[in-house]
Amino acid sequence: MSEAPSRAQQAMGxxxxxxxxxxxxxxxxxxxxxxxxxxRDRSLVTVATLVALYRTNELPTHLRLALQxxxxxDELVEVITHLAFYAGWPTAATAVGVARRVFDEATAx
Numbered sequence: 001m002s003e004a005p006s007r008a009q010q011a012m013g014x015x016x017x018x019x020x021x022x023x024x025x026x027x028x029x030x031x032x033x034x035x036x037x038x039x040r041d042r043s044l045v046t047v048a049t050l051v052a053l054y055r056t057n058e059l060p061t062h063l064r065l066a067l068q069x070x071x072x073x074d075e076l077v078e079v080i081t082h083l084a085f086y087a088g089w090p091t092a093a094t095a096v097g098v099a100r101r102v103f104d105e106a107t108a109x
Contacts, residue, residue: 006020006023006024007061008020008021008023008024008028009024038069039069039070040066040069040070040071042069043062043065043066043069043071044066044071044075044079046062046065046066047059047062047063047066047071047076047079048079048083050062051079051080051083051087051091051092051095052083052086052087052091053087054087054091054094056094056095056098059095059098060098060101060102063076063098063099063102064102064106067102067106073099073103076099077096077099080092080095080096080099083095
């Protein structure tokens with residue numbers, strides 16, 4: 001019985017199997033499980049970084065993960081609002097649109 005492919009394997013395993021493996025084993029298997037920060041705190045840091053760096057491809061996945069890790073919608077919106085003053089208004093406005101889609105998808109499920 002084989003295990004279902006991870007998100008990384010589904011997203012890039014066919015073309016970049018080593019990167020998918022590092023994502024699974026190092027990033028989510030080691031870095032995200034280190035004891036220094038909770039998964040919730042790591043999600044807040046990651047979402048803030050993705051918003052600030054305008055990484056809209058990765059943002060939906062990490063917004064969903066943040067919700068799973070106990071970050072509330074209100075907290076995510078507050079992070080985005082706060083970052084408008086540090087990362088720029090267009091960056092925050094774009095992140096709000098991404099968050100709206102993620103929140104709508106979560107509500108529909």
